[in-house]
Amino acid sequence: MPSVTLPAAGGRNRLDGATSPYLQQHADNPVDWWPWCDEALAQARERDRPILLSIGYSACHWCHVMAHESFADPEVATLMNRAFVNIKVDREERPDLDGLYQRAHQLLNGRGGGWPLTVFLSPHDLRPFFAGTYFPPTPRHGLPAFTQLLAGVERAYREQHDKILQQGENLIEAFAGLEPEPGERPPERNLIGAALNQLAVSFDPRHGGFGGAPKFPHAPELALLLRCAARGDRPGEDAPEPLEMARVSLERMIRSGLNDQLGGGFCRYAVDAQWMIPHFEKMLYDNAALLALCCDLHACTGEQLFRSAAESTADWVLREMQSPEGGYYSSLDADSEGEEGRFYLWEREQVRALLPEAEYRPFAAVYGLDRPPNFEGRWHLHGHLTPAAVAAAQGLTLEQVQSLLGAARATLFAERERRVRPGRDDKVLGAWNALMIGAMARAARVLERDDYLESAEQALGCVRERLWRDGRLLASCRDGRVAFDAYLDDHALLLATVLELLQTRWSSADLAFAIELAETLLARFHDPEAGGFWFTAHDHERLIHRTKPLADETLPAGNGVAALALQRLGHLVGEPRYLAAVESTLRLAATAMRRLPHAHATLLCALDEWLDPPEQLVIRASEELLASWRREAQRGYRADRLVFAIPDEAESLPPLLAAMAPGPRPRVYRCVGTHCEAPREQL
Structure with a gap:
């Protein structure tokens, strides 16, 4: 496990040096964040503080919302820093941790999790004793305020320690029960x-x-x-x-x-x-x-x-x-x-002003601008009608509609390129x-x-x-x-x-x-x-x-x-x-x-x-003939065929492939499973 540097100067925390853009998004939080590392886990053990594990990823909308509402709030951060060792994980870099604690969420709550994932761990064995996802700054939709949750979890850790230990034991047994055991026979078709x-x-x-x-x-x-x-x-x-x-x-x-x-x-x-x-x-x-x-x-x-x-x-x-x-x-x-989907949304009049009427009419009909807005008072483009249906309704040919749609899309794409782009x-x-x-x-x-x-x-x-x-x-x-x-x-x-x-x-x-x-x-x-x-x-x-x-x-x-x-x-x-x-x-x-x-x-x-192993074709031919033979062998969709076109002059082949020698004309070797046929000179 990698070590971690001390908090950076200028008010940035330990996440400042992370390779993950998601972790770096939280480097200026007032939360005393750690990445997942030996030092953080040791701190939790030595101080006997539960771990607040927060898992997300950089493109996640609700991760941004919780960061803005809670992790950027100095009062929330003070509570987090006083009561917990706070660890931030990018689920894309650590799918092992994410998969493990998502499964724990499922077992603890009886339903699937998601991101941001919020899990509280016992510091001595890293077993989770509470798990949730997004929590709001004030109570709503049946969820407690995040600060209420923090206070409740801290109190539970101090007052219900034996119960938490027993729950951890039960969870480990449940994990073991989910793992597969080898069957006496393989699956059936x-x-x-x-x-x-x-x-x-x-x-x-x-x-x-x-x-x-x-x-x-x-x-x-x-x-x-x-x-x-x-x-x-x-x-x-x-x-x-x-x-x-x-x-x-x-x-x-x-x-x-x-x-x-x-x-x-x-x-x-x-x-x-x-x-x-x-x-x-x-x-x-x-x-x-x-x-x-x-x-x-x-x-x-x-x-x-x-x-x-x-x-x-x-x-x-x-x-x-x-x-x-x-x-x-x-x-x-x-x-x-700071707004979900902003880059992709349109005002109707903006589109109308950008497009000639001949382009706007089929574009609006296909993508729904002639209907009520579908996302917070604006339009996100969605194919309500097919181009063929619009062509019939507007007395145009399908080719005309497709040409007009293509021109309109190009104009709007060029206009959209001027916008502030989503983060990458x-x-x-x-x-x-x-x-x-x-x-x-x-x-x-x-x-x-x-x-x-x-x-x-x-x-x-x-x-x-x-x-x-x-x-x-x-x-x-x-x-x-x-x-x-x-x-x-x-x-x-x-x-x-x-x-x-x-x-x-x-x-x-x-x-x-x-x-x-x-x-x-x-x-x-x-x-x-x-x-x-x-x-x-x-x-x-x-x-x-x-x-x-x-x-x-x-x-x-x-x-x-x-x-x-x-x-x-x-x-x-x-x-x-x-x-x-x-x-x-x-x-x-x-x-x-x-x-x-x-x-x-x-x-x-x-x-x-x-x-039912697919047939495997190995084609041996000169470079100038190989492409056409491969193209013909791969024509259409063939789930039951693999094609490997190997130039005559290829070297360093394993023995089985080396034995499929080239000849004076292109050769095709056909194998199915472990059975191979004599070569032939046609597909």
Whole structure:
């Protein structure tokens, strides 16, 4: 655990030197903040003070609200400093701490948490005895004032110490009870059908997505639906088809207020069932997942809508989210000028003044300016009508409407660029970069955009240069400073991404890196006895509990990604240890998957490939012929095919690939699982 410097001069606290922009946002608070470090934990023990642990992230609107209302208030800070050791954590740098104490919130309160997360810990064992999220400065909405909470928690710690100790013991037992135990048999294929049925029941046929408000994209479930559609899996009778559920969901998101209609990029989630009003932060990981899905749906359906959405998202990444060093930034803030969504909102008369009447009429009809305002007296652009419907209503052709909309969007985008921009969290995170590198590689392949491939390669180069140190992966980098040992998600997602990039262009050096990552996963995260992978490495800081994440959350589950990637790499290079780790992971997860199949979409994808391995095509050809052969082999959406096009002159190949020798004409080697056929000279 890193040490920390003393408070900085000029009234800034210990967070002033943090690598996290979120922590630095609190460096001028009057609160005597500590980062999570040995010194802070020792102070709490020595003074016998409970720890007030506050977890958030820089793009979080309600984190800003609580900071302004409470943490910037000298009177509140005086109470915090007198009674507690106050620790601030960026959930993006420390997903281990965030995941642990979010789970504690769930157990203590019987409901999910969120951000800001407010947890009070016993100083001697770091076990939580009270947890909540946002607390207001005065009592409202059934919540106590934050100062009332502080006084009550301090009193409880002094007067109910034995009860708190017992609660801590009960919590640790509850944690242990949540962890999976290896099953006697692996999961069955019918779990995929069960997940489809669960998704069909919660599917919203009108607005897309699953369930009601608030509504999240649920990208792993959509990816599973596409895979099932390609495989021919179907839900029960009278249920919507998998492709239809995925297509409608993504189409509604693309046309909605969740998607930035002028500048590209998706917000994190919508507060309503129609996807109209989001919390306005844009996270790198959401956009990576949705970019990949847009590419897949374009490959699947050929619809221009999905190609356009993929390009607008990828272009936003190139324009606003890639650093000069190549890495991708983490997020854009929900707020600007102290107000949520201000950057994205419009006055009707302002738009009318900027656009010619011929452009304004269809624009207003499509995006709702001819309706009442939808966000605090102003308009957030949301696709109420399709361009086709407006064309029919206004006596125009679809091409005319699309041209007028494009011109109007360009004018408004240029005007919006003059505004004060939302803050940007410019740290480079390994796991999130891995997701976006893979999405950009897929976009380069599906959309035939070399600039997207160049972006992906630059980002991978940055990750390898900055975050890969002496055979160890680190989690975060900012301003040339690296921090924190990487977690399961970083390793597994980066391995999966390198395999994705290898399908777009071959690099023997990248394959060697993938093998290094796989070996690191086995050496530092794998449980050889019970199976599966721990979220933290074997030599990680000891916390109150160690988890093996199986269910998809904000990111696809690390165990699911590891199983999927190790299986693909194991078949590619002929390494049975990787395949054995996959089987033990699926056995470990079997009970949890049977209990709630659709919550384990990534593991179900791994199960699908374990039960029915995709065909793997290795193409050997000269450089001048390789691209056309690869393009033909990758045409359309193929969940059941992986393609690796290796130049004839490639060197340093593992024995299995080296044995797939080039010939006088292009050769295709086809393998399914551990069975390979004789080479052929046609696809």
